[in-house]
Amino acid sequence: MPDAPLNPAPQPARGALGRFLAAGLLVLADLASKAYLFEYLERRPGASPPGGAEVWFNGHWRVPLLGDFLGLMLSENRGAAWGIGDQFPWLLVGGRCVAVLVLAAMVLRAAVQPPVMRAALVLILAGAVGNLYDNLFRTPPEGHPFGAVRDFIHVYFERWDYHFPTFNVADSCITVGAACLLLAGFLPQRRPAAP
Numbered sequence: 509m510p511d512a513p514l515n516p517a518p519q520p521a522r523g524a525l526g527r528f529l530a531a532g533l534l535v536l537a538d539l540a541s542k543a544y545l546f547e548y549l550e551r552r553p554g555a556s557p558p559g560g561a562e563v564w565f566n567g568h569w570r571v572p573l574l575g576d577f578l579g580l581m582l583s584e585n586r587g588a589a590w591g592i593g594d595q596f597p598w599l600l601v602g603g604r605c606v607a608v609l610v611l612a613a614m615v616l617r618a619a620v621q622p623p624v625m626r627a628a629l630v631l632i633l634a635g636a637v638g639n640l641y642d643n644l645f646r647t648p649p650e651g652h653p654f655g656a657v658r659d660f661i662h663v664y665f666e667r668w669d670y671h672f673p674t675f676n677v678a679d680s681c682i683t684v685g686a687a688c689l690l691l692a693g694f695l696p697q698r699r700p701a702a703p
Contacts, residue, residue: 524616527630531615534634538677539641542658549582549660576664583674584656586649591673601654604640611636624692631685638678 549569570581587594594600611633618626639657646655659674 523619527615527618527626528612531630531634531637534631534677534681535637535641538634538638538681541677542642542660545580545660546582546658549580570662576666579662579664580660581662581674583659583662584649585659585674586652586654586656589673589679597652597654601640601643604636604643608633608636608640622692622695624688624695628685628688628692631681631688635678635680635682635685638676638681 549571568581568583570579572579585591585594586597588600611629615626615629615633618629621629642657643654646658648655657676657678659676659679661676661680662674663672664670665672
């Protein structure tokens with residue numbers, strides 16, 4: 509009888525559980541950061557934050573973190589990236605629901621994918637769930653059927669006088685996940701061993 513291998517292959521179910529756990533932790537990080545920073549930044553404007561001085565930008569209270577480049581600023585987005593699609597809320601939120609289901613199925617079956625691809629799927633799933641949570645469980649603004657997504661990270665490029673649209677942890681997960689997907693496309697693919 510042949511000896512059992514010293515390092516048996518990981519069980520697909522255990523791997524999927526780990527991927528969903530990682531996505532869940534990222535969703536918790538997104539929701540906790542939104543809750544904490546919105547409570548912190550919704551204080552009475554004019555109260556000086558610890559370690560910084562508040563400034564006003566386009567009617568928003570902004571707390572600088574790294575000079576003018578990086579700061580915290582409250583913003584609520586009823587659309588997708590850059591507010592696109594806010595006039596089609598049912599289509600936007602319906603699309604997010606479908607995307608979450610498709611991504612969850614892909615994460616479940618990702619055992620045979622390269623690690624970069626698995627990480628990309630986990631990051632994009634976590635970001636989609638974090639933003640969808642705001643749509644489904646926050647009180648909608650007047651005249652809108654869904655809650656707005658909470659954003660708070662603000663980046664300013666002084667050289668070009670350009671304010672990048674405010675974003676959150678979920679948006680960061682989606683962006684990094686998309687970059688990982690692109691990277692996975694450039695990595696050499698493993699060829700199955702010849703029989």
